[in-house]
Amino acid sequence: xxxxxxxxxxxxxxxxxxxxxxxxxxxxxxxxxxxxxxxxxxxxxxxxxxxxxxxxxxxxxxxxxxxxxxxxxxxxxxxxxxxxxxxxxxxxxxxxxxxxxxxxxxxxxxxxxxxxxxxxxxxxxxxxxxxxxxxxxxxxxxxxxxxxxxxxxxxxxxxxxxxxxxxxxxxxxxxxxxxxxxxxxxxxxxxxxxxxxxxxxxxxxxxxxxxxxxxxxxxxxxxxxxxxxxxxxxxxxxxxxxxxxxxxxxxxxxxxxxxxxxxxxxxxxxxxxxxxxxxxxxxxxxxxxxxxxxxxxxxxxxxxxxxxxxxxxxxx
Amino acid sequence: xxxxxxxxxxxxxxxxxxxxxxxxxxxxxxxxxxxxxxxxxxxxxxxxxxxxxxxxxxxxxxxxxxxxxxxxxxxxxxxxxxxxxxxxxxxxxxxxxxxxxxxxxxxxxxxxxxxxxxxxxxxxxxxxxxxxxxxxxxxxxxxxxxxxxxxxxxxxxxxxxxxxxxxxxxxxxxxxxxxxxxxxxxxxxxxxxxxxxxxxxxxxxxxxxxxxxxxxxxxxxxxxxxxxxxxxxxxxxxxxxxxxxxxxxxxxxxxxxxxxxxxxxxxxxxxxxxxxxxxxxxxxxxxxxxxxxxxxxxxxxxxxxxxxxxxxxxxx
Numbered sequence: 001x002x003x004x005x006x007x008x009x010x011x012x013x014x015x016x017x018x019x020x021x022x023x024x025x026x027x028x029x030x031x032x033x034x035x036x037x038x039x040x041x042x043x044x045x046x047x048x049x050x051x052x053x054x055x056x057x058x059x060x061x062x063x064x065x066x067x068x069x070x071x072x073x074x075x076x077x078x079x080x081x082x083x084x085x086x087x088x089x090x091x092x093x094x095x096x097x098x099x100x101x102x103x104x105x106x107x108x109x110x111x112x113x114x115x116x117x118x119x120x121x122x123x124x125x126x127x128x129x130x131x132x133x134x135x136x137x138x139x140x141x142x143x144x145x146x147x148x149x150x151x152x153x154x155x156x157x158x159x160x161x162x163x164x165x166x167x168x169x170x171x172x173x174x175x176x177x178x179x180x181x182x183x184x185x186x187x188x189x190x191x192x193x194x195x196x197x198x199x200x201x202x203x204x205x206x207x208x209x210x211x212x213x214x215x216x217x218x219x220x221x222x223x224x225x226x227x228x229x230x231x232x233x234x235x236x237x238x239x240x241x242x243x244x245x246x247x248x249x250x251x252x253x254x255x256x257x258x259x260x261x262x263x264x265x266x267x268x269x270x271x272x273x274x275x276x277x278x279x280x281x282x283x284x285x286x287x288x289x290x291x292x293x294x295x296x297x298x299x300x301x302x303x304x305x306x307x308x309x310x311x312x313x314x315x316x
Numbered sequence: 317x318x319x320x321x322x323x324x325x326x327x328x329x330x331x332x333x334x335x336x337x338x339x340x341x342x343x344x345x346x347x348x349x350x351x352x353x354x355x356x357x358x359x360x361x362x363x364x365x366x367x368x369x370x371x372x373x374x375x376x377x378x379x380x381x382x383x384x385x386x387x388x389x390x391x392x393x394x395x396x397x398x399x400x401x402x403x404x405x406x407x408x409x410x411x412x413x414x415x416x417x418x419x420x421x422x423x424x425x426x427x428x429x430x431x432x433x434x435x436x437x438x439x440x441x442x443x444x445x446x447x448x449x450x451x452x453x454x455x456x457x458x459x460x461x462x463x464x465x466x467x468x469x470x471x472x473x474x475x476x477x478x479x480x481x482x483x484x485x486x487x488x489x490x491x492x493x494x495x496x497x498x499x500x501x502x503x504x505x506x507x508x509x510x511x512x513x514x515x516x517x518x519x520x521x522x523x524x525x526x527x528x529x530x531x532x533x534x535x536x537x538x539x540x541x542x543x544x545x546x547x548x549x550x551x552x553x554x555x556x557x558x559x560x561x562x563x564x565x566x567x568x569x570x571x572x573x574x575x576x577x578x579x580x581x582x583x584x585x586x587x588x589x590x591x592x593x594x595x596x597x598x599x600x601x602x603x604x605x606x607x608x609x610x611x612x613x614x615x616x617x618x619x620x621x622x623x624x625x626x627x628x629x630x631x632x
Contacts, residue, residue, distance in 0.1 A: 098477075099451055102429065102451055102477075105425065106422075106425035106426060106428075106429040106431060106452075107429075107431065109422035110422060112422075113418065113419055113422040113591075114591065114594065115423065115431070115432075115435075115591065116431075116435065118590070118591050118592075119436070119589055120435070122578065122583040122584065123578050123583075124576050124577075124578075124590075126575075126592045126593060126594060126598070127598065129591060129594050130592075130594045130597045130598040131597075131599070132594075133419075133591075133595075133597035135415055135418055135600070137414060137415075155475075156475065156476060159472065159475030159476075160421075161414075259442075260440050262438065262439050267438040267439075273431060273434065274440075275430065275431065275434050275445060275449075276434075276441060276442045276445045276446075277442060278430065278442060278445050278446045278448075278449045279449075281430075281446045281447075281449035282442070282443065283446060284449075
């Protein structure tokens with residue numbers, strides 16, 4: 001018997017459907033990790049590739065026991081009502097963590113080292129520009145939401161000489177963080193930290209948690225970086241605080257509203273850098289998702305816990 | 317007997333003059349490290365604080381056996397003719413290495429992650445902005461000039477998942493680098509690396525070494541970062557290469573000419589970020605210099621080699 005698929009022999013891989021359309025590269029990766037790729041009617045699992053919940057089937061065959069979604073943040077999937085308790089659901093949380101963490105660190109450095117302000121200058125003014133330059137080394141940074149992205153941010157900041165205060169839902173210690181606070185004590189992070197990186201999901205508990213008071217407590221030398229979800233920050237308060245010079249600056253890969261409309265004040269404030277939700281750049285998404293799903297196929301085949309399990313009650 | 321100075325007792329510290337003017341904080345630091353601070357006429361060493369060689373004395377008392385200069389790069393001091401072979405001269409090379417390295421890494425990330433291009437955008441265009449985003453993780457970076465700054469850049473890039481090809485004068489292996497090339501093989505670095513960070517001094521051998529051919533070999537996705545000296549890059553070739561899209565972009569903390577005049581094309585190219593020689597920001601300079609000189613006082617007192625010895629024949 002010859003086996004066409006590469007990799008070690010696998011005999012108990014799942015039968016997976018891929019939707020909504022065919023995805024040859026993804027299907028090859030699934031096969032290489034031991035799955036059979038089949039029609040939805042004969043599948044016991046479904047790997048979805050469309051980031052818009054509206055294209056998702058209204059109902060799924062009963063024998064589907066696992067659904068893999070392509071998003072890292074699933075709040076739209078939860079509110080669309082497609083998630084049920086009848087089967088196991090996994091998000092792609094963590095699939096894009098390394099790239100998102102690198103983006104967050106790039107943004108924090110760009111803010112703290114004065115590059116954001118300098119990028120709007122067209123004249124050599126060393127005394128003024130010098131005042132814009134701080135150092136991440138020696139700074140204390142709040143990393144709020146210490147899942148895959150937060151943990152990867154902490155590792156990178158530690159190697160740059162910063163210390164990190166992690167904030168997680170329950171405050172269980174995060175490796176590499178100087179301290180970990182539970183979400184109920186997040187206000188402490190704003191007062192003891194020099195800067196903040198937000199990498200938390202959008203949930204009823206996190207929405208608007210970075211309010212006017214939080215921003216003021218971070219202070220006039222602090223840079224705020226958001227690579228999680230835009231609505232955890234009160235945008236109006238952010239604009240006001242920046243205009244009044246009560247916050248050093250903000251680098252945002254996610255915004256509220258999103259997309260950020262043309263003419264919004266955040267586009268023109270000199271202490272703001274916006275990137276349009278590209279911390280995991282589109283051209284990296286598919287490869288990263290492929291690797292993530294292949295790992296989940298291997299885990300399912302060998303009975304290990306899947307990556308990215310949805311926590312429906314917590315809302316992420 | 318009571319001793320007013322903190323730290324361990326020191327009995328053989330040098331007698332140092334500070335010039336051109338009094339510097340109370342520096343003098344306190346010198347005393348704390350075991351030196352006596354005295355007039356030039358009775359000093360056996362001189363600690364200079366003015367970065368402009370024109371204010372330096374035309375001649376020094378014979379008993380001065382050590383002169384500490386405040387600059388990390390001493391080409392202007394060499395060409396001004398103030399350096400003699402009658403005594404030991406030290407520069408501040410390395411004093412500012414950590415901050416300069418952080419600036420270099422911030423600049424490389426800002427280029428590669430698309431932040432430089434994005435900083436000129438005022439509209440949410442995910443497909444276009446996504447194309448600007450690359451990753452430093454997995455990239456191979458040439459670090460040319462692997463003194464204190466280069467070594468600190470390599471350490472930081474390694475922790476971000478990049479591999480580094482170091483280039484040094486003689487090619488002696490640099491810790492953390494994948495490979496080290498001698499300066500005579502620098503052309504190899506342009507062809508095998510994705511990006512380049514320049515941290516070398518200005519010498520007859522380095523001036524103009526990053527020429528049109530080097531820039532083209534780096535290529536249209538490559539970012540060039542310069543935190544060393546502006547004249548190691550052929551500025552006209554850089555402008556041309558960027559205009560033709562043959563180089564991805566450039567982040568320059570040093571330029572040629574420097575200061576970069578208003579209206580120079582580098583100010584307005586969308587793939588260029590200029591910071592006006594602030595990688596060691598002025599407000600950090602004095603503290604960093606103080607710590608550096610104090611260490612040299614301790615070394616001189618205990619007979620260890622000084623940091624930053626001038627290599628007059630090599631020109632740095």
